[in-house]
Amino acid sequence: MVSAFIATAFAQPDQATAKAQWRLVADQMRPKLPKLATLMDTAEEDVLA
Numbered sequence: 001m002v003s004a005f006i007a008t009a010f011a012q013p014d015q016a017t018a019k020a021q022w023r024l025v026a027d028q029m030r031p032k033l034p035k036l037a038t039l040m041d042t043a044e045e046d047v048l049a
Contacts (some may be wrong), residue, residue, distance in 0.1 A: 002029070002036065009048065018048055 005025045012018040022044055030037040 002033070005029070006040075015048065019044070022048060 005028070009018045009022040009025060012021050022040065026037045026040040029040070
C-alpha cells in the first residue's frame, strides 16, 4: 500500500507536480510512519532527479 502511494509521485506530468505529490505523501505518512516520512524527506532530491 505504501508503494502505491509513493508511485503516485511518478505518475505526475512534470517535476514540480511530482515534488508536490511526494511531499503530500510524506506528510500523510508522517503521523503513523515517521521514520518513512523522514526517509522520504531525505531521499526526495535523489529519487525525483
